[in-house]
Amino acid sequence: MQRAEPLSAPWIARFRFLPDLRDARYFQMFGQAAILAIGLVAREFEISALQMAAVAATCLASQWAGSMLNAVRLDWKSAAITSLSLSLLLRSDQIWPLAAAAAIGIGSKFIFRLNGRHIFNPANIAIVTMLLAGDVVWTSTGEWGSAMWFAALVAALGTLSTWRAQRLDVPIVFLAVYGGLLLARALYLGDPMAIPALRLTNASLILFAFFMISDPKTTPQDPRRRSLFVALSAALAHVLQFNFFMSDGIFFAPFIVGLVALAVPQKNNAGRFEWGSPPRLPFRPHRPRTAPAE
Template identity: 25%
Template sequence: MTKLIGPIIHSGKTNRMMMVLVLVSLAPSLVAAVMRFGFAAALLVICALAGAWLTELVIDRRQAFDGSAVVTGVIFALLLPVTAPWWLALIGGMLATGLGKHAFGGLGCNLFNPAALSRVILMGLIPGAWFISTAVTIDGITTASPLARESGLLAPTITGLLSGSIPGTIGQVAPLAVLAGGLMLVSLRTIDWRIPLTFLATVAFLALVLPPGIRIEGHAPWLLGNPLLHLVGGGTLLAAFYMLSDPVTAPFTPGGRIIFAVVAALAMMLVRFYTPYPDGAALAVLLANASVPLIDRLTLELGPPPSLEPPDNL
């Protein structure tokens, strides 16, 4: 049996260098979130970051300075609604690093994206902490996702989503900043372009062709036939550029990565269209991560032998 484990072929980029690039690319989103929501967003980012980094420091002091825990903490913070309590950010950061990464053996050995895993488990264990009334205002209002069907809000507009005036998670206030950061990572070959491109294209296609379910018709009819809304709303862009593109939890072959992105897009759109769960990006990331060994087996056994050259994103 061939055992495929995380990074074997070296690209010349160190983990620290890659993490610094990811953090630089996330900086515009963070600045936009703090400008939009003020101290509340800053507090959540600091708490998530502190939770993730301190956990890393306690578990493995050597890895604590490679930047991976900081990236995990920041991505988790971007998945939080600004109304979330500070302790949720702290626990989430701790859970992402402790359970999502180190329980599986540390950097390079995790099966699931740590930030997505932490979000999904905390949403299952303490759902009340995620869905606080939309009437709460700090410097703006926010809910778990603008695509949330039970939020009682009016239909979001593309202009509203792009300008950050529609409630959402911290990372959703500036989709253009996320997009710019993601494109920067693609241009620097820090991430494989195939994953975000296939994911976003599949999301757009499915938004056009999926028939409405009973859960969408009465609650959020604006979600039908509106691909742009699905692309800039919810956690789509964050998932495309920052969670699915994680080389550790993505398939090994280029073909596998395309299948992986399609699986993730399909899962996310099914959750958005036919379940009462808001968004579904984090769930889709985990589902796609779980299918990686199967995809690898399929593509390695049926496809051409993999190249020994480093993949694009390494």
């Protein structure tokens, strides 16, 4: 006899063919896929269908291999998000550098781990590694432009994704600190305000703030530590870009701050993030549930 579905189960769970929208990764995949599709049509992104297919296949194959070697359940959603991120942000004249980036990103999840979770955002470490490897790749920052409608679209989709993943505070802090430093620099140099405004409306910067540095698995769970992590990343990104003339400084900054953070003792009072957790207001502390006293 088939057991009836509990009345307390979410209504969508009764339709087995539908995705469980409690998982914030579906919102992120939808947002990234929509941005990529619009970018290919309206912004003429310089990435071929064959390159995107190679990235997707390598991500899924690497995820499968890592899952088999570590005897864990295959989770295709993480591989899909990394694939979309690399298709959005990394470019090359050849296929193999993008495939290598995909393997590095997914492989890092299984190799570099601490306290039961991976340390680096897969797409971020893949981009940084390939940029350091030579001139076979470059980032797509020059393809995005500063069209207000595109920046607003990326921000709107990113807001939905980060709110659902309990990380809306991350892009708020990052853009506030980075934008404040841009404004201060413009005032110091006597530049017109149109210059920092133009930089802030670059859709690639907004994509980075909403879809990469906001990764809930690689940012601190405690809101105060998370805000500090993001603020330091934004400040370092500004320094790398304008003092060391690194156009890709925004990608190196969170990677460097993440490495430094490994040396700082951390308390796990805020608990661990789990996909499917209900959304919360930005900056609201997370209080792990405790068992009632007997």
